[in-house]
Amino acid sequence: MHAGWDxxxxxxxxxxxxxxxxxxxxxxxxxxxxxxxxxxHSAALRRLAGKTQVVTPGSSPHAWxxxxxxxxxxxxxxxxxxxxxxxxxxxxxxxxEVACLAHDLGHPPFGHNGEQILAEIAEPCGGFExxxxxxxxxxxxxxxxxxxxGRPVGLNxxxxxxxxxxxxxxxxxxxxxxxxxxxFGVYTDDxxxxxxxxxxxxxxxxxxxxxxxxxxxxxxxxxxxxxxGLHAGHLDPNxxxxxxxxxxxxxxxxxxxxxxxxxxxELAEALDRLLDEEWWPHGYDGTxxxxxxxxxxxxxxxxxxxxxxxxxxxxxxxxxxxxxYAAGLVVPRSARLECAVLKAVADRYVxxxxxxxxxxxxxxxxxxxxxxxxxxxxxxxxDPQFRALYAQAADDAARVRAVVDQIACxxxxxxxSLHARLTRTGVRSPV
Numbered sequence: 001m002h003a004g005w006d007x008x009x010x011x012x013x014x015x016x017x018x019x020x021x022x023x024x025x026x027x028x029x030x031x032x033x034x035x036x037x038x039x040x041h042s043a044a045l046r047r048l049a050g051k052t053q054v055v056t057p058g059s060s061p062h063a064w065x066x067x068x069x070x071x072x073x074x075x076x077x078x079x080x081x082x083x084x085x086x087x088x089x090x091x092x093x094x095x096x097e098v099a100c101l102a103h104d105l106g107h108p109p110f111g112h113n114g115e116q117i118l119a120e121i122a123e124p125c126g127g128f129e130x131x132x133x134x135x136x137x138x139x140x141x142x143x144x145x146x147x148x149x150g151r152p153v154g155l156n157x158x159x160x161x162x163x164x165x166x167x168x169x170x171x172x173x174x175x176x177x178x179x180x181x182x183x184f185g186v187y188t189d190d191x192x193x194x195x196x197x198x199x200x201x202x203x204x205x206x207x208x209x210x211x212x213x214x215x216x217x218x219x220x221x222x223x224x225x226x227x228x229g230l231h232a233g234h235l236d237p238n239x240x241x242x243x244x245x246x247x248x249x250x251x252x253x254x255x256x257x258x259x260x261x262x263x264x265x266e267l268a269e270a271l272d273r274l275l276d277e278e279w280w281p282h283g284y285d286g287t288x289x290x291x292x293x294x295x296x297x298x299x300x301x302x303x304x305x306x307x308x309x310x311x312x313x314x315x316x317x318x319x320x321x322x323x324x325y326a327a328g329l330v331v332p333r334s335a336r337l338e339c340a341v342l343k344a345v346a347d348r349y350v351x352x353x354x355x356x357x358x359x360x361x362x363x364x365x366x367x368x369x370x371x372x373x374x375x376x377x378x379x380x381x382x383d384p385q386f387r388a389l390y391a392q393a394a395d396d397a398a399r400v401r402a403v404v405d406q407i408a409c410x411x412x413x414x415x416x417s418l419h420a421r422l423t424r425t426g427v428r429s430p431v
Contacts, residue, residue, distance in 0.1 A: 011092060011323060014200075015160035019193055020145055020153045032094035035161040038144060039098055042155065044105045044137050048072035050411025052111055068228045071104050071111075074221060078103065082216030085306045089313060089329075090321025091209050098157070099164035099213040106133025108408040109415040110363040117367040119182065122404045125397040131167050131185045133408050138162060139193045141405060143385070159197040160324065164209035167217075169198060176204040189401065201325060208322055211329035219305045222339045225346035227298050230284045235349040237282055240271065253344035259336055270337035274301075301342070308335040367407065370419040374403045381422050382406050 016031035024034065039045055048071035069077075079100035086096030107130040108114040115130050122128040138154050145156035157165075168175075168185035171194075175181040186194040201207065206214065229235040239245045250267040258267065274280055279300045284290050312330040313322065350356070378399065379387040386406040393399040410418065 010321070011095075011160060015324065016158050018156050018158055019139070019196060020147050020156050022145065022156065030092070030094065031158050032092050032098065032161065035098045035155075035157045036094045036101070038155040038157065039101045039105075039138075042105075042142050042144075044142050044409070045072065045075070045101060047409065047411055048075055048104060048107075050413055051107060051109060052412055068232065069224055071107060074224065075101055075104050077224060078213075078216050078220040081220050081302060081306065082213050085216060085310060086209060086212045088306075088310050089208075089212065089327075091212060091323055095160055095164055096209050096212050096216075098161045099209055100216055102134060102138060102161075102165040103167060103213055103217055104130070104134070105137050106130045106135070106408065108133070108367075109410045109412045110360075110367065113360045113363050114367055114415075117364050118371075118404055118408060121368070121371045121407075122400065125401040125404065126188050127172050127182075127184075128404055128408070129168075129172070129182065129184050131183070132172075132187050132190075133405075134165060135162070135186055135194065136190055136405070138165065139190060141385075141409075153193075160207070160209070162193070162197040163201065163207045163324075164213060166198075166206070166210055167214055169201070169206060169210075170204050174204075187401075189398075205325070207324050208327050208329060209324070215305075215309055215329060215331055218339055218343075219302055222342040222346070223298050223301045223305075225350065226342050227294060229346055229350040230281065230294060231286075232350075234353060235345065237280075237284065239349075240275065240345070246271065249341065249344045249348055252348055253340045256347065257340035257343040259333065259340075262337065262340070266337055267341055270334065271341045273334075274338055274341070305335050305339060308332050366416055366419045369423055370415060371403065371407060373419075373422045374406065375400065377422065378403055381418065 011032075018031075029037075051071040079097045082100040083093045083097040087093040108118050108128075110117075112130075115128065118128040138157055139162065140152055140154045142154045143152065145153050147153060163169075166185050168183045170176065170184055171186050171188065171191070172184040173179055175183060226235065230237070240249070246268065247264070249271070250264045253267050254262055254264070275282075277300070279293070279297050281290075281294050281297045284294060309329060309331045312332050313327070316330045317327045374381050379390045382390055382403070383406060386402050386409075389402040389405065390399055393402055407415070
């Protein structure tokens with residue numbers, strides 16, 4: 001236990017403190033209910049409706065797949081999973097829901113593909129990472145509150161909410177086990193608020209609510225990405241019975257998703273456990289019955305993964321509320337391996353399709369050209385908020401950061417539209 005940290009089961013006044021103190025406009029709400037309302041009403045959350053999750057809207061010819069998941073619907077589903085799991089373990093459910101709703105706010109247009117391009121563009125100003133950008137939105141960019149001297153403090157969430165939304169609690173290059181990892185949770189520009197809400201927290205360790213959010217995110221996207229792949233006709237579940245395909249899935253799972261040291265036999269056992277369940281969807285033809293069976297399979301998987309974590313965590317920590325740094329979420333290795341296999345299935349059969357690679361190549365061109373044009377022409381092309389940040393910038397690095405902030409706030413469509421306007425080209429085809 002970290003020295004000076006109160007491991008009590010309730011949330012302390014320091015947990016509900018805000019960077020800028022402010023009165024409650026409507027007494028009777030908890031601090032975390034206020035946090036939840038602020039994220040729900042934010043423009044950043046609404047913009048996620050225009051950001052693709054895995055399957056691009058309109059890419060399937062089937063009527064039943066007219067509305068695949070977006071980053072917004074993923075975040076809402078993650079919030080539902082996390083809220084229930086957190087409540088079962090004694091967390092404040094509103095606090096966990098805030099973390100889940102906020103966890104993807106910083107993702108740029110075109111998802112992880114866009115994130116990689118912006119990381120290259122942002123090298124002069126300290127890099128780009130979707131989770132660090134989420135903190136920047138919550139604590140600086142989302143217009144809601146300002147200090148008395150006019151400094152923006154974003155949504156001005158509580159200390160516990162900012163901490164719960166932090167998946168990677170370290171700056172760039174300070175990953176606790178892999179200094180070369182591209183994952184980090186705070187830019188140098190935002191180090192002051194990060195130090196404030198992490199004060200007294202164990203270095204590099206997620207709070208308990210962030211761990212619940214992290215697992216809820218894994219559960220939601222691993223299950224729903226496979227579901228969307230089946231809906232869109234990109235995945236025939238019978239291929240998972242063929243040895244060559246299984247070997248390819250296991251290799252992908254080992255490389256990207258499974259815990260270190262995992263071997264193929266463990267992954268084969270994990271997949272076979274799922275295939276042996278009576279609810280596993282061994283076929284899908286889009287009929288109402290098939291859709292219902294697929295939805296039941298998704299529900300079964302979510303319940304399976306959440307109950308595994310709940311039972312293992314309770315076995316380790318006992319009954320009673322588990323909050324902040326008084327406990328750690330325990331996810332059995334078997335559940336992590338099953339989740340890793342599902343991620344690998346979605347990766348291989350949905351994300352690695354040839355048309356998706358062509359789409360990603362086009363997206364890289366759009367973002368690279370857009371960034372180059374904005375940097376050369378700024379402040380022309382910037383929205384008023386980012387034009388002001390650009391004008392206030394103290395050096396070239398800060399000016400690049402203002403441009404990157406603008407691009408990261410765009411949706412897939414608005415990125416293409418702005419690119420077309422500034423480069424005077426036709427809007428590129430999304431395929």
